[in-house]
Amino acid sequence: MSLGYLRVVTAGESHGPQLTIFVQNLPAGLPVLAEDINVDLARRQKGYGRGGRQQIEHDCVEIVAGVRHGRTMGGPITMVIKNRDWPNWQGRMDVEPVPEPPPPVTRLRPGHADLPGVVKYGHEDVRNVLERASARETASRVAAGGLAKIFLRQFGIEIRSHVLRVGAAKAETPEGLRLARQAASDGWWTRVEDSPIRTGDAAFEAAATELIKAARTAGDTLGGIFEVISYGLPIGLGTYAQWDERLDGRLAAAMMSIQSIKGVEIGDAFANAARPGSEAHDVIDYAPDQGWIRPTNRAGGLEGGITNGAPLVVRGAAKPISTLIHPLPSVDYATRERSVAHVERSDVCVLPAAGVVGEAMVALVLADAMRLKFGGDSLDEALANYQHFQHTQDQPAAPSHG
Numbered sequence: 198m199s200l201g202y203l204r205v206v207t208a209g210e211s212h213g214p215q216l217t218i219f220v221q222n223l224p225a226g227l228p229v230l231a232e233d234i235n236v237d238l239a240r241r242q243k244g245y246g247r248g249g250r251q252q253i254e255h256d257c258v259e260i261v262a263g264v265r266h267g268r269t270m271g272g273p274i275t276m277v278i279k280n281r282d283w284p285n286w287q288g289r290m291d292v293e294p295v296p297e298p299p300p301p302v303t304r305l306r307p308g309h310a311d312l313p314g315v316v317k318y319g320h321e322d323v324r325n326v327l328e329r330a331s332a333r334e335t336a337s338r339v340a341a342g343g344l345a346k347i348f349l350r351q352f353g354i355e356i357r358s359h360v361l362r363v364g365a366a367k368a369e370t371p372e373g374l375r376l377a378r379q380a381a382s383d384g385w386w387t388r389v390e391d392s393p394i395r396t397g398d399a400a401f402e403a404a405a406t407e408l409i410k411a412a413r414t415a416g417d418t419l420g421g422i423f424e425v426i427s428y429g430l431p432i433g434l435g436t437y438a439q440w441d442e443r444l445d446g447r448l449a450a451a452m453m454s455i456q457s458i459k460g461v462e463i464g465d466a467f468a469n470a471a472r473p474g475s476e477a478h479d480v481i482d483y484a485p486d487q488g489w490i491r492p493t494n495r496a497g498g499l500e501g502g503i504t505n506g507a508p509l510v511v512r513g514a515a516k517p518i519s520t521l522i523h524p525l526p527s528v529d530y531a532t533r534e535r536s537v538a539h540v541e542r543s544d545v546c547v548l549p550a551a552g553v554v555g556e557a558m559v560a561l562v563l564a565d566a567m568r569l570k571f572g573g574d575s576l577d578e579a580l581a582n583y584q585h586f587q588h589t590q591d592q593p594a595a596p597s598h599g
């Protein structure tokens with residue numbers, strides 16, 4: 198992924214030996230410990246509705262380049278996550294030719310990359326598609342996003358996520374959660390981190406758990422919606438000046454690139470579409486001791502493609518994942534005869550994990566926007582530039598006598 202300035206490349210197959218992650222253009226001097234990234238990798242692995250694979254994996258990164266004695270040096274950072282499932286796939290996923298290749302996967306799964314993937318790349322074996330299309334790759338994004346979060350934390354920026362919907366079940370969220378980082382919300386976020394659905398709403402947690410249980414029994418899967426809220430952002434990230442530098446567009450692209458995510462909402466986008474303008478926008482106020490005040494945050498923290506100082510609110514809608522234990526009608530790619538889709542071990546609902554991946558993608562976009570705005574080859578230089586800009590915000594413009 199190439200954003201404006203940060204570069205992130207991920208490599209690796211779901212059942213290959215390892216995932217490899219490159220992140221380029223973070224400043225030198227950033228304090229980075231593998232254990233800080235591992236916290237997020239563990240959060241991504243939790244959640245009710247995952248399949249058997251998560252019992253096998255215990256994701257942790259090894260940082261192999263770009264960091265010395267716990268600080269970045271300014272060069273590309275390279276990280277590796279070993280696949281613990283790899284030994285079970287030897288003979289089937291070897292890099293070298295094998296004397297007896299395994300039978301190919303040929304029964305196409307509707308909704309997966311299987312059909313367009315084999316046609317596009319000229320493969321005979323759907324496994325050559327599904328190994329890379331797999332959402333296993335999201336572990337790499339969480340590792341890259343973990344670095345971005347460490348960078349953002351230096352500026353007091355904090356990113357949270359929770360699940361708003363699983364199938365037909367919907368969460369109720371507390372008043373004020375999207376208005377500012379408030380101590381009153383701490384209890385909510387603690388409950389989210391402890392919840393197997395990643396919600397603070399106990400009734401929703403129970404309803405979602407029942408729905409996932411029923412879907413598993415039926416051999417079915419469930420989608421839903423998660424929300425990522427970023428607190429502590431300065432005014433001024435992104436720009437209206439060029440279409441492809443608007444932050445809304447970059448966030449939407451990053452979110453839509455997550456496997457299974459088919460819709461993105463910023464702030465109250467869909468509710469605003471049904472409101473008159475007088476009820477859709479956030480009025481502006483100012484107090485010398487508080488700065489700019491927005492009593493509502495329907496815009497979700499962005500105006501004109503630029504952060505406006507309010508929390509950034511981004512939602513992702515996930516389709517139900519496409520590997521069904523009770524498979525849909527399909528066609529065998531080798532024979533072109535009607536068949537049912539290929540079945541392999543998979544998850545029933547990935548919403549809790551998807552929110553953690555969403556945090557990572559938002560973190561990467563925001564870290565990129567911070568790098569573009571404040572620059573700096575070292576963290577100290579970036580912080581000094583940031584503080585200078587924030588200081589200029591504290592000064593009311595001189596009254597005009599013209």
Ligand code: EPS
Nearest residue numbers: 248250251330331332333336542543544
């Ligand atoms: C996935 C299928 C399952 C998931 C996997 C994504 O893997 P497996 O085929 O090994 O059971 O568990 O996600 C992960 C391994 C992960 O770490 O998130 C798929 O087809 O997308």
